[in-house]
């Protein structure tokens with residue numbers, strides 16, 4: 001996500017943009033966003049004409065960047081002291097998506113020990129009047145419990161995936177905390193006396209789901225609140241009558257998927273809204289007429305997968321009953337262009353380190369590195385909607401729905417070295433679904449012609465190395481870690497009587 005301070009409003013640049021308007025290059029109305037968009041497109045064209053930026057994920061350098069970050073927060077990140085749990089998650093999950101976390105056992109163990117001191121005791125006896133802040137995790141040392149920090153901490157401990165990390169979580173105390181955060185509207189507040197929205201509600205529901213404490217008492221009324229956040233545009237806002245936004249849309253749709261309420265969404269409206277969020281650059285924008293941004297590769301990308309899963313599975317019986325052909329599986333966005341945006345335009349490398357930025361020509365950070373890799377993963381594993389039934393059998397307190405999952409597929413998508421063919425060799429299953437995007441991409445393909453020769457040599461031998469691990473679209477954790485964690489918390493059934 002971008003802030004207004006990041007937008008360059010240099011006067012010379014503005015006059016250049018206004019002059020270019022005479023050539024009908026941009027919309028009639030000049031805004032800070034259209035100017036920033038133009039500048040970003042220019043950065044992309046520069047990268048397209050450069051021989052330096054190929055399609056290779058610089059795994060070694062990314063691991064250098066991430067593993068170095070767990071040792072100390074760099075000066076540029078020290079204002080994020082209260083988000084140390086998030087930084088832990090971004091780094092650990094990035095390393096895990098590159099299938100390398102297990103090579104750093106000391107990092108996992110130390111992080112697990114650190115996170116263990118951030119969960120507060122709950123001594124409030126489930127009373128809203130007693131603001132002890134207990135039960136959940138704080139964002140940093142001695143911080144009171146916060147639902148969003150709790151989600152990050154539980155996710156990080158799931159990613160670590162060891163007995164030591166699982167035992168860190170006190171589920172009894174967590175359940176009391178989450179119940180105390182619940183509002184009469186069916187949402188969850190961020191902390192005692194804090195704000196509530198679809199983001200905090202997703203975090204609470206996702207934590208309860210991961211820890212197998214998703215009781216009927218906890219979820220009562222939650223779906224109605226989330227459904228009320230869908231806007232006239234089709235996406236979801238933070239709360240009712242807010243603007244549709246990619247982050248809040250993910251939170252609402254993912255939580256409704258956990259609650260098995262996807263069928264209550266105005267799905268056609270949501271589908272229409274999100275279809276227009278992929279730009280010609282290949283990246284996703286978070287809101288209508290906003291800049292694309294690497295982090296939405298996950299926030300929006302996961303929603304595409306959940307929608308596709310809904311179409312493929314929740315409608316399957318109806319189609320079979322009517323004698324219709326089943327819909328073809330595949331993703332609803334252009335996977336090739338998304339990966340190109342993240343890897344080719346937003347990968348920022350120097351001699352030793354590499355990572356992803358939000359926009360081209362910007363600095364890398366842990367947040368966008370994590371969510372860039374997540375978006376790449378969602379693009380690379382396209383046999384979706386194949387419910388992994390075993391996940392359901394791990395739960396017994398509440399009948400959990402079947403989360404839509406990406407699955408390691410024989411048709412794994414990788415970026416081809418031949419853009420002129422729209423990656424047909426590797427991507428047959430997806431082309432039919434990408435028709436809407438192909439027209440938009442013609443211009444980009446022409447621009448890529450000059451670069452194909454430069455990349456041929458690199459890509460032939462490195463395609464397999466460019467794969468990242470498949471992640472769960474709802475929890476954004478490697479599938480194998482999801483299964484391991486759900487199995488472990490199934491075995492701890494002391495909360496079943498709730």
Ligand SMILES: [Zn+2]
Nearest residue numbers: 001293295358
């Ligand atoms: Zn972002």
